[in-house]
Amino acid sequence: MAESIGLPKLKISFQVAAQTVANRSKKGYVGLIVRDTNAQGLHKLSSTTLIPSNLGEENKTYIQRAFTGSDRGTPSLVYLAVIAPNGLEEEGTQALEGGLKLLESVSLDYLAVPRDASPEELTLLTTWTKAQREAYRTVKLVRPFGKAGSDHMGIIELDEPTMTAGAASVTGPEYCGRMAGILAGIPMGMSCTNVPLPELTAVTARTVEEQEAAIDAGKLILVRDGMKAKIARGVNSLVTIPPDGSADWRKIKVVEGLDLITYFLRTTIEDSWVGQYPNTYDNKQLLVSFILEYLQYLEGQGVLNPGSSYCEIDYDRQLNWLKSQGVEVADLTRQQVLEYQTGTWVFLRCGGRIVDAMEDFEVLVNPMSLAMAA
Known part of the structure; x- marks a missing residue:
């Protein structure tokens, strides 16, 4: 035959x-997904001034956080997919699938989960990201840590259930867009380890032993050094090293x-x-x-x-x-x-x-x- x-x-x-x-000819593109009754579709944002004005205030805040970046750089572009809000879980997942279809038409470095993603949607986003990477599309997902780690070099799991920014509480899912913006803005020769997060006044309290255990488990965690909050170590969720792989693949910089x-x-x-x-x-x-x-x-x-x-x-x-x-x-x-x-x-x-x-x-x-x- x-x-x-x-x-x-x-x-x-x-x-x-x-x-x-070889290398990307560009760097620093973030993907965001929000639910709103207005401005549905795909938006290419090069600055916060281009955020659709008729979005809800919480959505605007989520998008603005992604543009903040860090003292090491800011993302150059944010692709925003606005999907329909749905009360039913099944319909919500279908809306998310539509948003992912929109994002498949562009090139992304980091994709943040929606700030209100359900467990089913987190699974969908993780599966989608793995499939994209199998096709040599190099998007990396920033999501909150679940019951078990994703154990994948393209999945970054923030394990910070609740943080405090001034007088306000911020959840892990609400902060994923901020983390995606930080990671996309890091120059090629730098890592995100020790990147300061000046707006945070409190993060999850952990002993040194607990911090080390969390990092070894593939969790991206934050720490306070007595003066400021910062990223403890730039790691992804990979824990099980493949036979033809390297332990270095656990580092966000190396995978980048x-x-x-x-x-x-x-x-x-x-x-x-x-x-x-x-x-x-x-x-x-x-x-x-x-x-x-x-x-x-x-x-x-x-x-x-x-x-x-x-x-x-x-x-x-x-x-x-x-x-x-x-x-x-x-x-x-x-x-x-x-x-x-x-x-x-x-x-x-x-x-x-x-x-x-x-x-x-x-x-x-x-x-x-x-x-x-x-």
């Missing part, structure tokens, strides 16, 4: 030994680096290469050089370790493909294999080491040296 041609295939594989690399890479590869290949060039060795090398140039840019931006980037035609996969097509490869040199025609397929391998941010310090102070200096 002949093999089905199907749609053009874009296969991207992350491996610990050779992280697949991987997602920058995935976004660049997907959009660049789909938009600029699929169907547009003859599949020759020279054109493959042109694509290799283009990808490598971008990887080296990422090195300078603190995403990849300097000197760690590479990109080349994947000899092993190309050799296996030739064998599967009945080509006699025993007498072919390595260069002949690399230059051999491969139909519509392009096999590349690229990599680089993702750089984490400085978060843990050990500084030895010699008291005798200080005494002598005095």
